[in-house]
Amino acid sequence: MPERQVAEIKTFAEDPKNKKKEEDDKDKLSSSKPNGDKKEEEEELVSTSDASQIVLTPSLEFQSEEDAQLKVELEMLVERLKEPNTDLYRPALETLRTLIRTSTSSMTSVPKPLKFLHPHYPELQSLFETWSTSEDKSLFADILSALAMTYSDTQPRGTLRYRLISASLMPSSSTIPEPGSWGHEYVRHLAAELGEEYTIRQEGEESPSSEKPKEEAVTVPGSIEDLHLLGLECARFFLGHNAEPDAVDLLVELEIVDRIADLVDVNTFGRVCTYMDRCVNLLPPPDDVAFLRTIHNVYLQFSKLPEALSIAMRLNDPDLIREDFNVSGNPIMRRQLAFLLARAQIPVEWLHPPPSEDADGEADFPEDILDSLSNTNLSKFFKEFGKELGVAEPKSLEDVYKSHLENTRGGLSANVDSARGNLAGTFVNAFV
Numbered sequence: 001m002p003e004r005q006v007a008e009i010k011t012f013a014e015d016p017k018n019k020k021k022e023e024d025d026k027d028k029l030s031s032s033k034p035n036g037d038k039k040e041e042e043e044e045l046v047s048t049s050d051a052s053q054i055v056l057t058p059s060l061e062f063q064s065e066e067d068a069q070l071k072v073e074l075e076m077l078v079e080r081l082k083e084p085n086t087d088l089y090r091p092a093l094e095t096l097r098t099l100i101r102t103s104t105s106s107m108t109s110v111p112k113p114l115k116f117l118h119p120h121y122p123e124l125q126s127l128f129e130t131w132s133t134s135e136d137k138s139l140f141a142d143i144l145s146a147l148a149m150t151y152s153d154t155q156p157r158g159t160l161r162y163r164l165i166s167a168s169l170m171p172s173s174s175t176i177p178e179p180g181s182w183g184h185e186y187v188r189h190l191a192a193e194l195g196e197e198y199t200i201r202q203e204g205e206e207s208p209s210s211e212k213p214k215e216e217a218v219t220v221p222g223s224i225e226d227l228h229l230l231g232l233e234c235a236r237f238f239l240g241h242n243a244e245p246d247a248v249d250l251l252v253e254l255e256i257v258d259r260i261a262d263l264v265d266v267n268t269f270g271r272v273c274t275y276m277d278r279c280v281n282l283l284p285p286p287d288d289v290a291f292l293r294t295i296h297n298v299y300l301q302f303s304k305l306p307e308a309l310s311i312a313m314r315l316n317d318p319d320l321i322r323e324d325f326n327v328s329g330n331p332i333m334r335r336q337l338a339f340l341l342a343r344a345q346i347p348v349e350w351l352h353p354p355p356s357e358d359a360d361g362e363a364d365f366p367e368d369i370l371d372s373l374s375n376t377n378l379s380k381f382f383k384e385f386g387k388e389l390g391v392a393e394p395k396s397l398e399d400v401y402k403s404h405l406e407n408t409r410g411g412l413s414a415n416v417d418s419a420r421g422n423l424a425g426t427f428v429n430a431f432v
Contacts, residue, residue: 071116074099078120081127086136093139100146101182118150133169138176141166146182149189157220159186160193163230164222179230180237191234191246195253198227228256236263244271248279252287258294261301269298273307289315296320300327309337318350325351331366338372348373395428 063071080092096113103111117124121144128144131137141162148158167176179187197220231254238247251257257276264272273295280288292315299308305328312320325337341351351365351373371377386392 067112070099070112074113074116075120078117078124081124081140089136090139093136093143096143097139100143114147114150117147121147121151135169135171135174138166138169141169142176145190146186149186152189152193157193157197159190160197160230161220163190164220164226167226167230168221178237179233180240184241187234187237188246191231191238191250194227194231194234195250198224198254201227228254231256232259232263235260239263239265239268239272244268245275248272248275257290258297261294261297264298266302269302273298300324305333306336306340309340313341313344313346321346322351322353331368334369335372338369342373342375342378 074096077092077096080088100111100113103113124144124147128137128140131140145159145162145166148155148162151158163179170176179190201224231250235247235250238244238250247263248257248260251260260272276291276295280291283291292311296308296311296315299305299311305324309321309324312324321341325334325341328334328337348370365373383392
Protein backbone atom coordinates (compact mmCIF):
# COMPACT_ATOMS: atom_id res chain seq x y z
CA MET A 1 0.00 0.00 0.00
CA PRO A 2 1.48 3.35 -1.01
CA GLU A 3 2.33 5.82 1.79
CA ARG A 4 0.07 8.85 2.27
CA GLN A 5 1.57 12.11 1.10
CA VAL A 6 1.65 14.99 3.58
CA ALA A 7 1.75 18.61 2.37
CA GLU A 8 4.52 20.68 3.90
CA ILE A 9 4.86 24.50 3.96
CA LYS A 10 8.26 25.88 4.77
CA THR A 11 8.46 29.13 6.85
CA PHE A 12 11.61 31.13 7.36
CA ALA A 13 11.91 32.49 10.92
CA GLU A 14 14.46 35.08 11.90
CA ASP A 15 17.05 34.19 14.42
CA PRO A 16 16.05 35.95 17.72
CA LYS A 17 19.69 36.81 18.39
CA ASN A 18 20.04 38.54 15.02
CA LYS A 19 16.74 40.41 15.54
CA LYS A 20 17.85 41.72 18.93
CA LYS A 21 21.16 42.81 17.41
CA GLU A 22 19.38 44.82 14.71
CA GLU A 23 17.23 46.62 17.36
CA ASP A 24 20.34 47.54 19.35
CA ASP A 25 21.95 48.97 16.23
CA LYS A 26 18.87 51.14 15.59
CA ASP A 27 18.90 52.48 19.16
CA LYS A 28 22.57 53.38 18.87
CA LEU A 29 21.93 55.16 15.59
CA SER A 30 19.03 57.24 17.00
CA SER A 31 20.95 58.14 20.16
CA SER A 32 23.96 59.26 18.18
CA LYS A 33 21.82 61.82 16.33
CA PRO A 34 22.23 65.35 17.81
CA ASN A 35 19.31 67.02 19.59
CA GLY A 36 19.30 69.86 17.14
CA ASP A 37 18.54 67.51 14.23
CA LYS A 38 15.74 65.92 16.23
CA LYS A 39 14.23 69.31 16.92
CA GLU A 40 14.47 70.20 13.23
CA GLU A 41 12.54 67.05 12.33
CA GLU A 42 9.77 67.97 14.81
CA GLU A 43 9.55 71.49 13.43
CA GLU A 44 9.24 70.10 9.91
CA LEU A 45 5.94 68.55 10.99
CA VAL A 46 4.42 72.01 11.13
CA SER A 47 3.10 73.10 7.78
CA THR A 48 4.64 76.26 6.38
CA SER A 49 1.20 77.50 5.34
CA ASP A 50 0.05 77.48 8.98
CA ALA A 51 3.21 79.06 10.35
CA SER A 52 1.40 82.37 10.84
CA GLN A 53 -1.34 80.68 12.89
CA ILE A 54 0.64 78.27 15.11
CA VAL A 55 3.88 78.73 17.01
CA LEU A 56 5.83 75.77 18.37
CA THR A 57 7.10 76.28 21.89
CA PRO A 58 10.07 74.49 23.39
CA SER A 59 7.63 72.33 25.41
CA LEU A 60 6.02 71.20 22.12
CA GLU A 61 2.74 72.98 23.03
CA PHE A 62 0.98 74.85 20.29
CA GLN A 63 -0.02 78.49 20.92
CA SER A 64 -2.01 80.89 18.88
CA GLU A 65 -0.38 83.98 17.49
CA GLU A 66 -2.23 86.14 20.02
CA ASP A 67 -0.98 84.06 22.98
CA ALA A 68 2.57 84.13 21.66
CA GLN A 69 2.41 87.91 21.33
CA LEU A 70 1.04 88.24 24.87
CA LYS A 71 3.84 86.06 26.24
CA VAL A 72 6.50 88.12 24.49
CA GLU A 73 4.95 91.33 25.81
CA LEU A 74 4.86 90.04 29.39
CA GLU A 75 8.48 88.90 29.23
CA MET A 76 9.47 92.30 27.87
CA LEU A 77 7.72 94.02 30.79
CA VAL A 78 9.53 91.76 33.26
CA GLU A 79 12.86 92.69 31.66
CA ARG A 80 12.04 96.38 31.96
CA LEU A 81 11.67 95.97 35.72
CA LYS A 82 15.26 94.72 35.85
CA GLU A 83 16.74 97.74 34.08
CA PRO A 84 18.46 100.48 36.09
CA ASN A 85 16.26 103.21 34.55
CA THR A 86 13.57 103.77 37.20
CA ASP A 87 11.43 105.83 34.83
CA LEU A 88 10.42 102.61 33.07
CA TYR A 89 9.08 100.97 36.22
CA ARG A 90 5.76 102.78 36.52
CA PRO A 91 4.55 102.25 32.91
CA ALA A 92 5.63 98.61 33.02
CA LEU A 93 3.79 98.00 36.31
CA GLU A 94 0.65 99.76 35.06
CA THR A 95 0.66 97.62 31.91
CA LEU A 96 1.14 94.43 33.93
CA ARG A 97 -1.74 95.34 36.22
CA THR A 98 -4.03 96.09 33.28
CA LEU A 99 -3.23 92.80 31.53
CA ILE A 100 -3.82 90.74 34.69
CA ARG A 101 -7.02 92.56 35.65
CA THR A 102 -8.62 92.13 32.26
CA SER A 103 -7.90 88.40 32.38
CA THR A 104 -9.14 87.77 35.96
CA SER A 105 -12.44 89.65 35.72
CA SER A 106 -14.22 86.35 34.94
CA MET A 107 -11.98 83.38 35.67
CA THR A 108 -13.22 80.16 34.09
CA SER A 109 -9.69 78.74 33.61
CA VAL A 110 -6.12 79.72 34.45
CA PRO A 111 -5.68 83.21 32.94
CA LYS A 112 -2.98 83.47 30.31
CA PRO A 113 -1.00 86.30 32.03
CA LEU A 114 -0.81 84.31 35.28
CA LYS A 115 0.20 81.21 33.35
CA PHE A 116 2.96 82.99 31.44
CA LEU A 117 4.23 84.89 34.49
CA HIS A 118 4.27 81.80 36.71
CA PRO A 119 7.92 80.87 35.90
CA HIS A 120 9.03 84.47 36.58
CA TYR A 121 7.41 84.69 40.03
CA PRO A 122 10.50 83.70 42.12
CA GLU A 123 12.63 86.09 40.08
CA LEU A 124 10.12 88.91 40.64
CA GLN A 125 10.12 88.17 44.37
CA SER A 126 13.88 88.60 44.55
CA LEU A 127 13.67 91.78 42.48
CA PHE A 128 10.99 93.17 44.80
CA GLU A 129 13.28 92.87 47.82
CA THR A 130 15.92 95.04 46.12
CA TRP A 131 13.60 98.00 45.51
CA SER A 132 13.50 100.92 47.90
CA THR A 133 10.27 102.00 49.62
CA SER A 134 8.12 103.95 47.18
CA GLU A 135 4.68 104.04 45.61
CA ASP A 136 6.01 101.95 42.72
CA LYS A 137 7.03 99.24 45.17
CA SER A 138 3.50 99.30 46.62
CA LEU A 139 2.09 98.73 43.14
CA PHE A 140 4.66 95.98 42.59
CA ALA A 141 3.49 94.25 45.81
CA ASP A 142 -0.13 94.50 44.67
CA ILE A 143 0.77 92.72 41.41
CA LEU A 144 2.73 90.04 43.28
CA SER A 145 -0.35 89.51 45.44
CA ALA A 146 -2.28 88.45 42.35
CA LEU A 147 0.57 86.30 41.02
CA ALA A 148 0.90 84.55 44.39
CA MET A 149 -2.32 82.66 43.69
CA THR A 150 -0.32 80.38 41.39
CA TYR A 151 2.12 79.49 44.20
CA SER A 152 -0.39 78.87 47.01
CA ASP A 153 0.62 75.20 47.29
CA THR A 154 4.27 75.89 48.12
CA GLN A 155 4.07 79.45 49.50
CA PRO A 156 0.87 79.67 51.55
CA ARG A 157 -0.83 83.01 52.23
CA GLY A 158 1.36 84.82 49.72
CA THR A 159 -1.62 86.72 48.35
CA LEU A 160 -2.47 88.05 51.81
CA ARG A 161 1.17 88.83 52.62
CA TYR A 162 1.80 91.01 49.57
CA ARG A 163 -1.62 92.64 49.91
CA LEU A 164 -0.79 93.83 53.42
CA ILE A 165 2.71 94.87 52.33
CA SER A 166 1.22 96.92 49.50
CA ALA A 167 -1.11 98.67 51.94
CA SER A 168 1.76 99.47 54.32
CA LEU A 169 3.92 100.92 51.53
CA MET A 170 1.16 103.13 50.14
CA PRO A 171 1.58 106.83 51.04
CA SER A 172 -0.96 108.33 53.38
CA SER A 173 -2.18 110.70 50.67
CA SER A 174 -3.41 107.82 48.47
CA THR A 175 -5.35 104.61 49.06
CA ILE A 176 -4.83 101.11 47.77
CA PRO A 177 -7.43 99.86 45.25
CA GLU A 178 -10.16 97.59 46.55
CA PRO A 179 -9.59 93.81 46.37
CA GLY A 180 -12.53 93.49 43.99
CA SER A 181 -10.57 95.26 41.24
CA TRP A 182 -8.65 91.98 40.71
CA GLY A 183 -11.78 89.92 40.18
CA HIS A 184 -14.06 87.60 42.13
CA GLU A 185 -11.65 84.67 42.31
CA TYR A 186 -8.94 86.87 43.80
CA VAL A 187 -11.30 88.03 46.57
CA ARG A 188 -12.32 84.45 47.32
CA HIS A 189 -8.67 83.38 47.48
CA LEU A 190 -7.84 86.32 49.73
CA ALA A 191 -10.78 85.54 52.02
CA ALA A 192 -9.63 81.93 52.42
CA GLU A 193 -6.13 83.07 53.37
CA LEU A 194 -7.56 85.61 55.81
CA GLY A 195 -9.43 82.91 57.70
CA GLU A 196 -6.37 80.66 57.71
CA GLU A 197 -4.05 83.40 58.98
CA TYR A 198 -6.48 84.47 61.70
CA THR A 199 -6.82 80.88 62.93
CA ILE A 200 -3.04 80.45 63.04
CA ARG A 201 -2.58 83.65 65.04
CA GLN A 202 -5.28 82.66 67.53
CA GLU A 203 -4.22 79.05 68.01
CA GLY A 204 -0.44 79.34 67.57
CA GLU A 205 2.00 77.90 65.08
CA GLU A 206 0.98 75.83 62.11
CA SER A 207 0.78 72.10 62.59
CA PRO A 208 2.84 70.27 59.99
CA SER A 209 0.93 67.97 57.66
CA SER A 210 2.51 65.08 55.82
CA GLU A 211 -0.21 65.08 53.16
CA LYS A 212 0.56 68.56 51.85
CA PRO A 213 3.66 69.38 49.83
CA LYS A 214 6.57 71.04 51.57
CA GLU A 215 5.68 74.66 52.24
CA GLU A 216 8.01 77.55 52.84
CA ALA A 217 7.71 79.53 56.06
CA VAL A 218 5.73 82.71 55.45
CA THR A 219 5.56 85.70 57.77
CA VAL A 220 2.44 87.77 57.19
CA PRO A 221 2.76 91.39 58.39
CA GLY A 222 -0.01 93.43 59.94
CA SER A 223 -2.05 93.24 63.12
CA ILE A 224 -5.36 91.58 63.90
CA GLU A 225 -7.11 94.88 63.21
CA ASP A 226 -5.54 94.95 59.73
CA LEU A 227 -6.97 91.49 59.09
CA HIS A 228 -10.39 92.69 60.28
CA LEU A 229 -10.34 95.75 58.00
CA LEU A 230 -9.32 93.68 54.99
CA GLY A 231 -12.01 91.12 55.85
CA LEU A 232 -14.65 93.85 55.92
CA GLU A 233 -13.56 94.99 52.45
CA CYS A 234 -13.91 91.43 51.12
CA ALA A 235 -17.30 91.05 52.83
CA ARG A 236 -18.51 94.29 51.26
CA PHE A 237 -17.51 92.94 47.84
CA PHE A 238 -19.33 89.65 48.49
CA LEU A 239 -22.51 91.46 49.54
CA GLY A 240 -22.44 93.54 46.38
CA HIS A 241 -22.13 90.44 44.16
CA ASN A 242 -24.91 88.20 45.56
CA ALA A 243 -22.52 86.16 47.72
CA GLU A 244 -24.07 86.80 51.13
CA PRO A 245 -23.14 83.35 52.54
CA ASP A 246 -19.48 83.94 51.70
CA ALA A 247 -19.56 87.29 53.50
CA VAL A 248 -21.14 85.79 56.62
CA ASP A 249 -18.74 82.83 56.68
CA LEU A 250 -15.72 85.13 56.38
CA LEU A 251 -16.83 87.38 59.24
CA VAL A 252 -17.56 84.30 61.36
CA GLU A 253 -14.00 83.06 60.84
CA LEU A 254 -12.68 86.51 61.82
CA GLU A 255 -15.07 86.60 64.82
CA ILE A 256 -16.64 89.93 63.81
CA VAL A 257 -19.99 88.74 62.51
CA ASP A 258 -21.75 91.48 64.52
CA ARG A 259 -20.17 94.12 62.23
CA ILE A 260 -22.10 92.88 59.22
CA ALA A 261 -24.94 95.19 60.26
CA ASP A 262 -22.84 98.12 59.01
CA LEU A 263 -22.36 96.53 55.57
CA VAL A 264 -25.86 95.41 54.57
CA ASP A 265 -28.35 97.56 52.69
CA VAL A 266 -32.02 97.34 51.80
CA ASN A 267 -31.29 94.83 49.01
CA THR A 268 -29.09 92.43 50.96
CA PHE A 269 -30.24 92.43 54.59
CA GLY A 270 -33.08 89.97 53.96
CA ARG A 271 -30.85 87.27 52.44
CA VAL A 272 -28.19 87.82 55.10
CA CYS A 273 -30.68 87.42 57.95
CA THR A 274 -32.28 84.36 56.34
CA TYR A 275 -28.91 82.63 55.95
CA MET A 276 -27.84 83.48 59.49
CA ASP A 277 -31.17 82.28 60.86
CA ARG A 278 -30.69 78.89 59.15
CA CYS A 279 -27.21 78.63 60.66
CA VAL A 280 -28.33 79.22 64.25
CA ASN A 281 -29.39 75.60 64.81
CA LEU A 282 -25.94 74.40 63.71
CA LEU A 283 -23.93 76.63 66.07
CA PRO A 284 -22.89 75.90 69.65
CA PRO A 285 -23.40 78.41 72.45
CA PRO A 286 -22.60 81.28 72.67
CA ASP A 287 -22.25 81.63 68.89
CA ASP A 288 -25.94 80.96 68.34
CA VAL A 289 -26.88 83.81 70.69
CA ALA A 290 -24.45 86.15 68.91
CA PHE A 291 -26.06 85.28 65.58
CA LEU A 292 -29.57 85.94 66.91
CA ARG A 293 -28.59 89.30 68.39
CA THR A 294 -26.95 90.31 65.11
CA ILE A 295 -30.10 89.36 63.19
CA HIS A 296 -32.17 91.34 65.70
CA ASN A 297 -30.03 94.46 65.22
CA VAL A 298 -30.29 94.21 61.42
CA TYR A 299 -34.08 93.91 61.54
CA LEU A 300 -34.35 96.88 63.86
CA GLN A 301 -32.05 98.88 61.58
CA PHE A 302 -34.51 98.44 58.70
CA SER A 303 -37.68 98.82 60.85
CA LYS A 304 -38.78 95.18 60.54
CA LEU A 305 -40.44 95.15 63.96
CA PRO A 306 -42.40 91.86 63.78
CA GLU A 307 -39.27 89.98 62.65
CA ALA A 308 -37.16 91.69 65.34
CA LEU A 309 -39.74 90.84 68.03
CA SER A 310 -39.80 87.19 66.98
CA ILE A 311 -35.99 87.04 67.37
CA ALA A 312 -36.25 88.72 70.80
CA MET A 313 -38.76 86.07 71.86
CA ARG A 314 -36.38 83.32 70.71
CA LEU A 315 -33.70 84.92 72.86
CA ASN A 316 -36.19 85.03 75.76
CA ASP A 317 -34.87 88.46 76.71
CA PRO A 318 -37.48 90.60 78.53
CA ASP A 319 -35.57 93.84 77.95
CA LEU A 320 -35.39 93.29 74.17
CA ILE A 321 -39.06 92.34 74.03
CA ARG A 322 -40.08 95.48 75.93
CA GLU A 323 -37.91 97.72 73.74
CA ASP A 324 -39.23 96.22 70.50
CA PHE A 325 -42.82 96.50 71.65
CA ASN A 326 -42.50 100.14 72.71
CA VAL A 327 -40.37 101.36 69.80
CA SER A 328 -43.32 101.72 67.42
CA GLY A 329 -45.79 104.57 67.79
CA ASN A 330 -48.20 103.18 65.21
CA PRO A 331 -51.25 101.72 67.04
CA ILE A 332 -51.94 99.18 64.28
CA MET A 333 -48.36 97.91 64.43
CA ARG A 334 -48.49 97.70 68.21
CA ARG A 335 -51.68 95.64 67.99
CA GLN A 336 -49.97 93.26 65.57
CA LEU A 337 -47.01 92.96 67.95
CA ALA A 338 -49.44 92.30 70.79
CA PHE A 339 -50.95 89.40 68.83
CA LEU A 340 -47.46 87.92 68.40
CA LEU A 341 -46.73 88.23 72.11
CA ALA A 342 -50.06 86.68 73.04
CA ARG A 343 -49.49 83.75 70.70
CA ALA A 344 -46.09 83.11 72.36
CA GLN A 345 -47.70 83.50 75.82
CA ILE A 346 -45.33 86.26 76.88
CA PRO A 347 -46.39 87.63 80.29
CA VAL A 348 -47.66 91.20 80.32
CA GLU A 349 -45.33 92.02 83.22
CA TRP A 350 -42.37 91.82 80.83
CA LEU A 351 -43.72 94.85 78.98
CA HIS A 352 -43.75 97.05 82.05
CA PRO A 353 -40.73 99.29 82.67
CA PRO A 354 -38.40 98.22 85.47
CA PRO A 355 -39.47 99.63 88.85
CA SER A 356 -37.66 102.64 90.18
CA GLU A 357 -37.83 104.81 93.26
CA ASP A 358 -40.27 107.29 91.73
CA ALA A 359 -42.44 104.89 89.71
CA ASP A 360 -44.19 101.65 90.48
CA GLY A 361 -43.00 100.01 87.25
CA GLU A 362 -46.40 99.55 85.58
CA ALA A 363 -47.32 100.85 82.14
CA ASP A 364 -50.77 101.99 81.07
CA PHE A 365 -51.73 100.34 77.79
CA PRO A 366 -54.86 101.14 75.81
CA GLU A 367 -57.79 98.78 76.24
CA ASP A 368 -57.49 97.33 72.72
CA ILE A 369 -53.82 96.50 73.32
CA LEU A 370 -54.65 94.77 76.60
CA ASP A 371 -57.39 92.76 74.88
CA SER A 372 -54.92 91.70 72.20
CA LEU A 373 -52.29 90.76 74.77
CA SER A 374 -54.77 88.59 76.67
CA ASN A 375 -56.38 87.03 73.54
CA THR A 376 -59.77 88.24 74.71
CA ASN A 377 -61.15 89.03 71.26
CA LEU A 378 -59.19 86.39 69.34
CA SER A 379 -62.31 84.45 68.27
CA LYS A 380 -64.06 87.65 67.23
CA PHE A 381 -61.12 88.73 65.08
CA PHE A 382 -60.94 85.32 63.42
CA LYS A 383 -64.62 85.55 62.45
CA GLU A 384 -64.16 89.04 61.04
CA PHE A 385 -61.15 87.83 59.09
CA GLY A 386 -63.25 84.99 57.68
CA LYS A 387 -65.92 87.45 56.54
CA GLU A 388 -63.28 89.52 54.80
CA LEU A 389 -62.17 86.42 52.89
CA GLY A 390 -65.73 85.35 52.19
CA VAL A 391 -65.38 81.94 53.83
CA ALA A 392 -67.65 82.44 56.83
CA GLU A 393 -70.46 80.31 55.34
CA PRO A 394 -70.16 76.99 53.48
CA LYS A 395 -69.91 77.22 49.75
CA SER A 396 -71.41 75.03 47.10
CA LEU A 397 -69.58 73.53 44.18
CA GLU A 398 -71.04 76.08 41.84
CA ASP A 399 -69.85 78.98 44.02
CA VAL A 400 -66.27 77.75 43.84
CA TYR A 401 -66.02 76.21 40.38
CA LYS A 402 -68.31 78.73 38.61
CA SER A 403 -68.95 76.23 35.86
CA HIS A 404 -71.65 78.46 34.36
CA LEU A 405 -68.88 80.75 33.11
CA GLU A 406 -67.23 78.01 31.04
CA ASN A 407 -67.63 78.16 27.28
CA THR A 408 -68.90 74.64 26.66
CA ARG A 409 -71.59 73.24 24.39
CA GLY A 410 -74.77 72.30 26.14
CA GLY A 411 -75.26 69.02 24.33
CA LEU A 412 -71.76 67.73 25.07
CA SER A 413 -71.64 68.53 28.81
CA ALA A 414 -71.98 65.41 30.95
CA ASN A 415 -73.76 65.29 34.27
CA VAL A 416 -71.50 65.26 37.31
CA ASP A 417 -71.57 61.99 39.17
CA SER A 418 -73.29 62.43 42.53
CA ALA A 419 -70.62 60.57 44.53
CA ARG A 420 -67.84 62.60 43.00
CA GLY A 421 -69.84 65.78 43.53
CA ASN A 422 -70.39 65.02 47.21
CA LEU A 423 -66.70 64.29 47.70
CA ALA A 424 -65.73 67.51 45.97
CA GLY A 425 -68.23 69.41 48.07
CA THR A 426 -66.68 67.99 51.25
CA PHE A 427 -63.21 69.18 50.26
CA VAL A 428 -64.55 72.61 49.26
CA ASN A 429 -66.35 73.19 52.54
CA ALA A 430 -63.39 71.85 54.59
CA PHE A 431 -60.58 73.88 53.08
CA VAL A 432 -62.26 77.00 51.67
